[in-house]
Amino acid sequence: MGLQAGIVGLPNVGKSTLFNALSNAKAQAANFPFCTIEPNVGVITVPDERLIRLEELVHPERVVPTTVEIVDIAGLVKGASKGEGLGNQFLGNIRNTDAIIHVLRCFEDDNVIHVDGSVNPVRDKEIIDTELQLKDLESVDRKIQRIEKQAKTGDRELQRGLEILQQLKGHLERGLSARSFEVSPEDREKFVDDLFLLTIKPVIYVCNVDEASVVTGNSHTKSLEAAVSSEAAEVLYISAAIESEIAALDSFEDRKAFLGDLGLEESGVARLIHSTYRLLSLITYLTAGVQEVRAWTITRGMLAPQAAGVIHTDFEKGFIRAEVISYDDYIRYGSEAACRDAGRLHIEGRDYEVKDGDIMHFRFNV
Numbered sequence: 001m002g003l004q005a006g007i008v009g010l011p012n013v014g015k016s017t018l019f020n021a022l023s024n025a026k027a028q029a030a031n032f033p034f035c036t037i038e039p040n041v042g043v044i045t046v047p048d049e050r051l052i053r054l055e056e057l058v059h060p061e062r063v064v065p066t067t068v069e070i071v072d073i074a075g076l077v078k079g080a081s082k083g084e085g086l087g088n089q090f091l092g093n094i095r096n097t098d099a100i101i102h103v104l105r106c107f108e109d110d111n112v113i114h115v116d117g118s119v120n121p122v123r124d125k126e127i128i129d130t131e132l133q134l135k136d137l138e139s140v141d142r143k144i145q146r147i148e149k150q151a152k153t154g155d156r157e158l159q160r161g162l163e164i165l166q167q168l169k170g171h172l173e174r175g176l177s178a179r180s181f182e183v184s185p186e187d188r189e190k191f192v193d194d195l196f197l198l199t200i201k202p203v204i205y206v207c208n209v210d211e212a213s214v215v216t217g218n219s220h221t222k223s224l225e226a227a228v229s230s231e232a233a234e235v236l237y238i239s240a241a242i243e244s245e246i247a248a249l250d251s252f253e254d255r256k257a258f259l260g261d262l263g264l265e266e267s268g269v270a271r272l273i274h275s276t277y278r279l280l281s282l283i284t285y286l287t288a289g290v291q292e293v294r295a296w297t298i299t300r301g302m303l304a305p306q307a308a309g310v311i312h313t314d315f316e317k318g319f320i321r322a323e324v325i326s327y328d329d330y331i332r333y334g335s336e337a338a339c340r341d342a343g344r345l346h347i348e349g350r351d352y353e354v355k356d357g358d359i360m361h362f363r364f365n366v
Helices: 015-023 049-058 087-095 121-151 156-173 185-195 219-227 240-248 252-262 268-279 304-311 313-317 327-333 336-341
Strands: 004-008 040-045 062-064 067-072 099-105 203-208 234-238 282-288 292-299 319-325 346-348 359-364
Touching: 004 015, 004 087, 015 040, 015 067, 015 240, 015 268, 049 062, 049 282, 049 292, 049 327, 099 121, 099 268, 121 156, 121 185, 121 219, 156 185, 203 219, 203 268, 219 234, 234 240, 234 268, 240 252, 240 268, 268 282, 292 304, 304 313, 304 319, 304 359, 313 319, 313 359, 319 327, 327 336
Parallel strands: 004 067, 004 099, 062 292, 099 203, 203 234, 282 359
Antiparallel strands: 040 067, 282 292, 319 346, 319 359
């Protein structure tokens, strides 16, 4: 399944620098607003040490990790919902993503100009929130106008939808994002999902900090955390400058040593990807054979036939059964054959819920 996250933020907060470190792509990074004019798309390999261990045991022809697509979207300014700056182009690019990575400047540097003249991540967050909420209000208003007359005919379904949309409108008018609007899953699917609201997308706040603050944060990160404490969102401290240095190192050992010197166990890239997976309720299952060891991304709770369909739709249509070995068992016994002999290979049917780290082989017939 394709996963796409959009990096957003005001101009000059470090978005493009972070994007370069994430994807090793070369978006222009310069000290002026609108450095990124068109969305840059990069593909990030999802770090997974399980693939390394399986490669050592299986000796496949190739190893294929799963990936996340990152879109670096041009900087937003006040008035974007009305077309200011890159306006509608920016907002349209967000609409196509699964999650938002909101980068906020949390470092002081007189050599890097802030578009609003001072460093204040809470203010910066509110600027972007307001622009997205205003755009969502337009979408909700249009749908209300469209169904108001129809609802007067007495159609209870439409009346229910109109009631929910009016509640959502009031929620947005109070300066609240759609992701915090309480509505049943059924009503959300019927009346809200087709709006593709911008503020309904899950968000990760990335505090772009200096090297001294990358472990413990600073006064700017503390103020942001207090401001978003009521949101179901993660806050990460990442130094875009440090991530650029890590990306330039060739070997895994060099990167590990560099992180150790900073007091970090893993890079900001890895932490960001893991946070995105948690945010979107994603997990990974694995396939392992002499031709290929590969990771596959699925939504938590998927059943075996749906997981098979991620490989190919024919696998889901003609699903017969799944042969499943847990990752821990595979590492313990050293091979599929040894797991089978030890009774650690399980045959599962259509109702099996796939677990993170399952090593699977599907039987199908089409």
